[in-house]
Amino acid sequence: MSTFLDLGLKEPINKALTDLGYEKPTVIQEKAIPQIISSTEDLKAFAQTGTGKTAAFSLPIIEQINSSDKNTQAIILSPTRELAVQIGNNIKEFSKYIPNLKVVTVYGGSNIEEQIRGLKRGAQIVVGTPGRTVDLINRRALKLGNVKWLVLDEADEMLNMGFKDELDKVLDATPETKQTLLFSATFPREVEAIARNYMTKPVEITSGEKNQGSDNVTHEYYVVNERTRYQALKRIADVNTDIYAIIFCRTRRETQEVANNLIKDGYSADALHGDLSQQQRDSVMGKFRKRTIQILVATDVAARGIDVTDLTHVINHKLPDQIENYNHRSGRTGRAGNKGISAVLVNNKEKGRLRAIERIIKKKFIATKVPTGKEICQNQLMHLIDKVKATEVNTEQISEFLPSIYEKLEDLTREELVQKFVSLEFNKFLSYYNKSDDLNDISNRDSSRGRSNDENMTRFFINLGRKDKLNPASLIGLINDQKIADKIEIGAIDILDTFSFFEIDKNFEKETLDAFGANDPDFNGRSVNIEITKSNRGGGGGRKSRGGGGFGGRRRNGGNDRGPRGGSRDSNRGDSRRRSDNRSSSPRRSSGDSNASAGFGRKRKRD
Numbered sequence: 001m002s003t004f005l006d007l008g009l010k011e012p013i014n015k016a017l018t019d020l021g022y023e024k025p026t027v028i029q030e031k032a033i034p035q036i037i038s039s040t041e042d043l044k045a046f047a048q049t050g051t052g053k054t055a056a057f058s059l060p061i062i063e064q065i066n067s068s069d070k071n072t073q074a075i076i077l078s079p080t081r082e083l084a085v086q087i088g089n090n091i092k093e094f095s096k097y098i099p100n101l102k103v104v105t106v107y108g109g110s111n112i113e114e115q116i117r118g119l120k121r122g123a124q125i126v127v128g129t130p131g132r133t134v135d136l137i138n139r140r141a142l143k144l145g146n147v148k149w150l151v152l153d154e155a156d157e158m159l160n161m162g163f164k165d166e167l168d169k170v171l172d173a174t175p176e177t178k179q180t181l182l183f184s185a186t187f188p189r190e191v192e193a194i195a196r197n198y199m200t201k202p203v204e205i206t207s208g209e210k211n212q213g214s215d216n217v218t219h220e221y222y223v224v225n226e227r228t229r230y231q232a233l234k235r236i237a238d239v240n241t242d243i244y245a246i247i248f249c250r251t252r253r254e255t256q257e258v259a260n261n262l263i264k265d266g267y268s269a270d271a272l273h274g275d276l277s278q279q280q281r282d283s284v285m286g287k288f289r290k291r292t293i294q295i296l297v298a299t300d301v302a303a304r305g306i307d308v309t310d311l312t313h314v315i316n317h318k319l320p321d322q323i324e325n326y327n328h329r330s331g332r333t334g335r336a337g338n339k340g341i342s343a344v345l346v347n348n349k350e351k352g353r354l355r356a357i358e359r360i361i362k363k364k365f366i367a368t369k370v371p372t373g374k375e376i377c378q379n380q381l382m383h384l385i386d387k388v389k390a391t392e393v394n395t396e397q398i399s400e401f402l403p404s405i406y407e408k409l410e411d412l413t414r415e416e417l418v419q420k421f422v423s424l425e426f427n428k429f430l431s432y433y434n435k436s437d438d439l440n441d442i443s444n445r446d447s448s449r450g451r452s453n454d455e456n457m458t459r460f461f462i463n464l465g466r467k468d469k470l471n472p473a474s475l476i477g478l479i480n481d482q483k484i485a486d487k488i489e490i491g492a493i494d495i496l497d498t499f500s501f502f503e504i505d506k507n508f509e510k511e512t513l514d515a516f517g518a519n520d521p522d523f524n525g526r527s528v529n530i531e532i533t534k535s536n537r538g539g540g541g542g543r544k545s546r547g548g549g550g551f552g553g554r555r556r557n558g559g560n561d562r563g564p565r566g567g568s569r570d571s572n573r574g575d576s577r578r579r580s581d582n583r584s585s586s587p588r589r590s591s592g593d594s595n596a597s598a599g600f601g602r603k604r605k606r607d
């Protein structure tokens with residue numbers, strides 16, 4: 001195995017790499033660095049994210065840059081602002097011991113004047129997104145007449161994002177003599193066309209690690225339906241006590257909706273997508289890097305530049321439209337030698353697409369069951385117990401309080417103490433998952449539509465019916481008006497001619513009776529009476545209502561199906577997962593506004 005010095009890099013670069021903890025070159029670096037240093041031939045490199053491709057093209061360029069010449073000698077194009085910034089920062093780190101080497105990063109959504117000033121001061125290396133780069137060329141602020149190296153990083157993604165015209169313009173603005181280095185994870189027709197039209201007999205290399213990233217990644221799938229998709233997502237998060245994950249969604253709207261729901265349900269989550277301003281994205285990314293946020297919900301494009309090496313999970317809330325993108329997604333985990341899991345939520349129809357993905361990743365998906373409530377509670381409790389056991393006790397600090405604590409607890413046995421302590425931490429969690437559904441029973445769930453079968457619910461009779469102009473929506477309104485509890489689940493509703501039935505979470509049986517009794521409401525001038533019915537199956541065929549805009553099958557008057565963390569201000573779970581700390585400070589609209597992304601924030605430019 002060669003060293004960076006063996007590959008032809010000089011000592012100042014080697015020193016910077018040592019500072020960064022890069023001990024030996026990756027496969028793509030071993031192949032690309034000597035090739036680019038020793039030859040001016042164009043290069044076509046198959047390289048996925050996580051293989052060390054940034055250093056593979058940056059280091060040989062830094063090696064050869066003439067730092068006493070202030071002209072721009074290398075232009076690196078990347079699809080997203082995040083990726084451009086990351087490349088720019090990497091180059092600064094790689095070249096920190098080389099005097100006078102300057103790199104400027106240019107991207108949309110940020111002050112162009114400042115970028116122009118940076119370019120005027122002189123930058124041998126410019127990293128840019130295609131749109132802003134063309135803008136600066138048109139303003140004559142960026143001159144590419146002396147360029148020796150042109151890098152197209154993630155070329156497939158740039159073309160996916162519709163940057164073909166911009167790429168053409170930049171390629172036209174550079175001299176014919178330059179060396180073009182094209183890095184791409186996939187080589188669809190459009191990328192091959194760029195290679196054909198703009199490159200001369202390129203040398204081809206592959207990372208040789210096509211699956212190396214994925215060797216560290218286990219691919220799992222969970223079968224869900226549209227009613228269980230979100231609940232399954234939460235259960236995966238709940239069963240993995242130290243989850244640090246990106247949840248991928250296909251659209252900005254889906255991304256914002258999932259993030260809103262998770263935040264509302266008490267998860268440490270936030271959204272990253274193109275409707276957010278640059279400042280908001282930076283802030284979300286900063287929090288995710290620092291792990292203030294444990295779950296990032298993102299679109300494919302927004303997540304491109306994320307350089308986080310220790311994700312435990314990538315979760316595909318929905319599969320990407322283009323299956324090639326699955327590789328990009330799953331490649332965000334299992335990096336830098338870590339193990340990772342890429343989980344996919346699919347309904348029966350979507351399941352067929354997994355075969356096509358398996359052919360690309362050359363690995364099999366493992367069919368995995370959505371964790372049951374019992375499994376989740378078991379995992380969470382054991383995690384807590386492990387944490388308790390690992391907690392260091394500073395007897396000096398607490399010794400003065402101990403006698404009175406011992407005195408207060410003296411009438412409790414060891415078992416009672418343990419039980420109370422566990423209950424204090426987990427009552428909400430345990431009761432949420434107590435007798436919770438098995439989400440894997442998709443067929444039963446679907447066939448039970450229209451009939452409630454839920455032993456967690458109590459069925460009430462109400463003396464109002466169709467003749468009183470009662471419908472499911474007005475009944476829900478009536479129930480909500482009684483302010484029975486903060487969050488309460490309403491189940492099946494059967495509206496009959498002169499009376500009706502509705503179901504309420506069993507735990508709120510008494511509160512429901514009390515609230516109706518105390519408020520003594522009327523409905524269209526008619527006094528309202530409710531009673532608990534003996535049987536859980538009333539007449540009328542059990543009209544189980546459905547989710548969405550209509551009358552939802554199971555709903556809570558506070559909004560969505562809240563998780564065990566949801567709204568429970570006192571549910572201190574004893575780990576780092578709490579309600580996202582940006583919840584109150586976030587400028588984003590929150591609960592219940594599932595369309596919060598629409599019209600929110602500054603419309604993102606393409607780059």
Ligand code: AMP
Nearest residue numbers: 022023024025026049050051052053054
């Ligand atoms: P990239 O494929 O360029 O996005 O790099 C993926 C990750 O691997 C980044 O966090 C790099 O800092 C890191 N990395 C790249 N090359 C090396 C190396 N030779 N040794 C250790 N880490 C590396």
